[in-house]
Amino acid sequence: MSHLHRLPSLTHVAVCGGTHGNEMSGIYLAKHWLNNTSELCRSTFQATPFLGNPRAIEKCVRYIGRDLNRSFIADILNSKGSDTDSYEVQRAREINQNFGPKGSSQAYEFIFDLHNTTANMGCCLIVASEHCLLTLHMCSYIQKQSKVKHCSVLLSQQNPQEETYSVCSVSKNGLAIEVGPQPQGVARADLLAQMRSIMAYALDFIELFNKGTLFPAFDIETYKVTGAVDFPRYPSGEISAVIHPDLQDKDFQPLKPGDPIFQTFSGEDILYEGEDTTYPVFINEAAYYEKKTAFLKTEKRTVSLPVLQKKF
Amino acid sequence: MSHLHRLPSLTHVAVCGGTHGNEMSGIYLAKHWLNNTSELCRSTFQATPFLGNPRAIEKCVRYIGRDLNRSFIADILNSKGSDTDSYEVQRAREINQNFGPKGSSQAYEFIFDLHNTTANMGCCLIVASEHCLLTLHMCSYIQKQSKVKHCSVLLSQQNPQEETYSVCSVSKNGLAIEVGPQPQGVARADLLAQMRSIMAYALDFIELFNKGTLFPAFDIETYKVTGAVDFPRYPSGEISAVIHPDLQDKDFQPLKPGDPIFQTFSGEDILYEGEDTTYPVFINEAAYYEKKTAFLKTEKRTVSLPVLQKKF
Numbered sequence: 043m044s045h046l047h048r049l050p051s052l053t054h055v056a057v058c059g060g061t062h063g064n065e066m067s068g069i070y071l072a073k074h075w076l077n078n079t080s081e082l083c084r085s086t087f088q089a090t091p092f093l094g095n096p097r098a099i100e101k102c103v104r105y106i107g108r109d110l111n112r113s114f115i116a117d118i119l120n121s122k123g124s125d126t127d128s129y130e131v132q133r134a135r136e137i138n139q140n141f142g143p144k145g146s147s148q149a150y151e152f153i154f155d156l157h158n159t160t161a162n163m164g165c166c167l168i169v170a171s172e173h174c175l176l177t178l179h180m181c182s183y184i185q186k187q188s189k190v191k192h193c194s195v196l197l198s199q200q201n202p203q204e205e206t207y208s209v210c211s212v213s214k215n216g217l218a219i220e221v222g223p224q225p226q227g228v229a230r231a232d233l234l235a236q237m238r239s240i241m242a243y244a245l246d247f248i249e250l251f252n253k254g255t256l257f258p259a260f261d262i263e264t265y266k267v268t269g270a271v272d273f274p275r276y277p278s279g280e281i282s283a284v285i286h287p288d289l290q291d292k293d294f295q296p297l298k299p300g301d302p303i304f305q306t307f308s309g310e311d312i313l314y315e316g317e318d319t320t321y322p323v324f325i326n327e328a329a330y331y332e333k334k335t336a337f338l339k340t341e342k343r344t345v346s347l348p349v350l351q352k353k354f
Numbered sequence: 355m356s357h358l359h360r361l362p363s364l365t366h367v368a369v370c371g372g373t374h375g376n377e378m379s380g381i382y383l384a385k386h387w388l389n390n391t392s393e394l395c396r397s398t399f400q401a402t403p404f405l406g407n408p409r410a411i412e413k414c415v416r417y418i419g420r421d422l423n424r425s426f427i428a429d430i431l432n433s434k435g436s437d438t439d440s441y442e443v444q445r446a447r448e449i450n451q452n453f454g455p456k457g458s459s460q461a462y463e464f465i466f467d468l469h470n471t472t473a474n475m476g477c478c479l480i481v482a483s484e485h486c487l488l489t490l491h492m493c494s495y496i497q498k499q500s501k502v503k504h505c506s507v508l509l510s511q512q513n514p515q516e517e518t519y520s521v522c523s524v525s526k527n528g529l530a531i532e533v534g535p536q537p538q539g540v541a542r543a544d545l546l547a548q549m550r551s552i553m554a555y556a557l558d559f560i561e562l563f564n565k566g567t568l569f570p571a572f573d574i575e576t577y578k579v580t581g582a583v584d585f586p587r588y589p590s591g592e593i594s595a596v597i598h599p600d601l602q603d604k605d606f607q608p609l610k611p612g613d614p615i616f617q618t619f620s621g622e623d624i625l626y627e628g629e630d631t632t633y634p635v636f637i638n639e640a641a642y643y644e645k646k647t648a649f650l651k652t653e654k655r656t657v658s659l660p661v662l663q664k665k666f
Contacts, residue, residue, distance in 0.1 A: 070593075070596070070619060071619075073592065074619040074620075078620075102643075102644075103415075160537040160539075160540050223537070224537075225472040225535070225536075225537030225538060225540075225640050226537060226538055226539065226640065227472075227538065227640035227641070227643065228472050228537075228638055228639075228640045229596045229597075229638075230596070230597070230602060230638065231596045231597060231598060231599040231602060231617050232599050232602065234596060235599075280385065281382075284382070284541045284542070284543045284546060285541075285542070285543060286543060287543040287544050287547075290542060290543060290544065305543050307382060307383075307386040308386075308390075326540055326541075326542065327540075328537050328538065328539035328540045329539070331414075331539065332414075
């Protein structure tokens, strides 16, 4: 039997919807749960729902002043407030106060953050890195339970030195659930049900863990982000090409050097010039045009996880 | 031979992209055509491309102050400007000056207006009413040429007394091309190509018409808007249900009394209580949540058109 890893039980758990105010599955679920928490209750804990960015939700936009999900950084969390702070800077400090402080022993044990993408990513489980043992065990559990749809695991941190900045980084463990494709400002019943079902399995996992279940060692296939590819652009900054029809909707599928990735408005194909096969994700995500990202590159990695059990 | 209808040739033709600043197919096409008009040239005329709402395009939002495509009304067009006018009120007057005035003999003969929807409407051709002989002849021509995708014809005016308000209403004839499903802020290569191809056939039709081609009488299947259905809502105004999975993506397909149309967040189905079969369109269009419209109802109508030829 491989080395047994023991972690403390999880009693402080939160679920955030509407970190981005136009990603509707999580917004409607969180609003529903704020009125009726029964789905978030288990015998060993009860998850606390909250709305990440209420003002952005009200306006049905991603954010008011800056992207909240890039705002949980030391510069913001550790500095004093000022009148010129954007709404999201204030909101990041509030969330950090309620569920953190980030990096401290008082921080919540787990935050779930619910997102939608316009990309064809299905049910994607976003974990910071291969070192998140508990969360990867949770992902494996979700994959096994959720038999209809395959849930891909995306490792978002490109290198361990990188400062984390997401809502999930406030707690000791975190998982972003990214369900797509769904347009901004739209709620589809099918994707809402998928997100709800993943959340239920995730809470079941915590319940089993808290009750002392031993989770065996396993290997899990992951996609680790290695970089971003921008759209081709005119000197003015305007994009000069769109995602190639052969690449559109092909998230998590292999893209080889020489494969077409863009099509210019004049009809020419632009080919992928990378050296190795990559597995693109967030292909044609609406919110990433401004971030100069047409898609993210990932590499496929199998991660081996040790046996996990609660520390008694 | 049925009665021959004669109309003057079309020399002043315009194409508008970005009436809504987050519907990207028309925006990128219009920007491309502003730099390179060759696709808009025919021997008898050259179409003028323009951007409907440049400030909304810059911000990638539907509109800044009010919906431009609801702003071409007498109250706005015939009143003097004031400092408190919203951007779209000013813009409606400018467009009316450049391509109208609406209802006058100087007005352009044709305006095309390019739109996207998040609904699964395919390539939809929106015409004001069954009285638009020339435009319906154009729709029939597009349907015959465009063999890959069926283009449905939607008649938008519910009754003849209703004041028109769209960009297309500024010119003597007009056609809105509505292509979907596409998320706001995203350009898909496949839909861009479809819109471009419809535009090419439409301009070919005008060219043939101007050259004196006789277009025979025909019957055309249309969907005439008869009303709107809102989402169920809580007393607070928040929606309490989403489009039912059985209705989602079923634009232009028959909806019968008793069929499910919504699913509440608690899981109950809400059934259609209309008296007759309807053909819903704009199902789950992102921009219509604020307009309190979950979908539009239409009735199927076959319209008979007379022979058409240019007035010599």
